[in-house]
Amino acid sequence: MRIWVISLLSAGIILTGCSKNEEQARLTVVTSFYPMYIMTANLAKDVPGVKLVNMAPPFSGCLHDYQMTPQDMKTLSRADILVINGAGMESFLDNAIRQNTKVSVIDASKNIELIEENGNANPHIFASISGAIQQVRNIEAGLEKADPEHVKLYRRNAESYLSKLEVLKNKMHLALKNVKNRNIITFHEAFPYFAREFDLNILAVIEREPGSEPSAGELARTIELVRKNKIKALFAEPQYPVKSAETIAQETGAKVYSLDPGVTGSMEPDAYIKAMGKNLEALKEALK
Numbered sequence: 639m640r641i642w643v644i645s646l647l648s649a650g651i652i653l654t655g656c657s658k659n660e661e662q663a664r665l666t667v668v669t670s671f672y673p674m675y676i677m678t679a680n681l682a683k684d685v686p687g688v689k690l691v692n693m694a695p696p697f698s699g700c701l702h703d704y705q706m707t708p709q710d711m712k713t714l715s716r717a718d719i720l721v722i723n724g725a726g727m728e729s730f731l732d733n734a735i736r737q738n739t740k741v742s743v744i745d746a747s748k749n750i751e752l753i754e755e756n757g758n759a760n761p762h763i764f765a766s767i768s769g770a771i772q773q774v775r776n777i778e779a780g781l782e783k784a785d786p787e788h789v790k791l792y793r794r795n796a797e798s799y800l801s802k803l804e805v806l807k808n809k810m811h812l813a814l815k816n817v818k819n820r821n822i823i824t825f826h827e828a829f830p831y832f833a834r835e836f837d838l839n840i841l842a843v844i845e846r847e848p849g850s851e852p853s854a855g856e857l858a859r860t861i862e863l864v865r866k867n868k869i870k871a872l873f874a875e876p877q878y879p880v881k882s883a884e885t886i887a888q889e890t891g892a893k894v895y896s897l898d899p900g901v902t903g904s905m906e907p908d909a910y911i912k913a914m915g916k917n918l919e920a921l922k923e924a925l926k
């Protein structure tokens with residue numbers, strides 16, 4: 639038996655030329671979508687043998703009406719660990735997870751107090767920095783449990799990323815502490831955690847789901863609301879250009895700003911930090 643293993647190993651060594659990556663993957667970690675990928679990329683940095691694969695393409699944004707592709711099924715079948723946002727964001731994965739009994743799932747929303755709306759949990763925890771911090775901690779704990787040999791590395795990576803997030807969070811709290819106008823209007827149900835964190839008041843959400851343009855009646859009511867509350871700023875998301883935002887802006891004189899919930903972007907590990915930095919600039923400009 640031992641001889642057999644050794645001969646396989648030496649065969650492997652000889653054959654490394656063409657499939658180096660495959661061979662080095664000791665642990666395949668699949669993330670469901672972009673925000674989970676960025677968090678996990680920070681945590682798994684330089685951990686030997688971890689192959690990190692993001693399932694939904696980074697331009698797909700939130701997964702509310704995501705359709706799994708055959709490629710996604712293949713990706714999932716190769717996963718040792720699957721990192722999900724949880725709180726219902728990946729409900730389309732439930733069956734696939736049940737069928738793939740060997741994968742261990744890290745639910746990044748575990749033990750986080752969720753905001754409920756009409757009986758459903760809002761899954762956009764990562765759009766607030768405190769939420770992202772909690773999710774990073776959950777993923778860290780999951781990775782350490784699954785890969786105990788490298789606990790030290792995961793811990794070091796977590797400390798480094800979490801300290802950057804804390805710095806950003808404090809900077810944002812300080813900058814937004816004294817803004818007078820705390821009423822905002824958004825175009826997708828992505829910001830309740832963000833608003834709770836920074837004590838902003840979401841007066842209206844124009845499109846609860848991307849692409850669901852409001853009716854003429856809803857639009858009229860929103861225009862009324864904006865006028866009545868003297869709202870100066872509307873926040874659209876870079877992922878979902880909204881016609882209705884332009885209409886409301888034209889009718890009321892409010893300006894359209896961009897607020898990024900961090901569901902799309904570049905794959906570099908600091909992408910979330912950069913996106914939130916931009917959000918801060920937009921908010922300072924919009925709410926002054």
Ligand SMILES: [Zn+2]
Binds near residue numbers: 701828
């Ligand atoms: Zn969303």
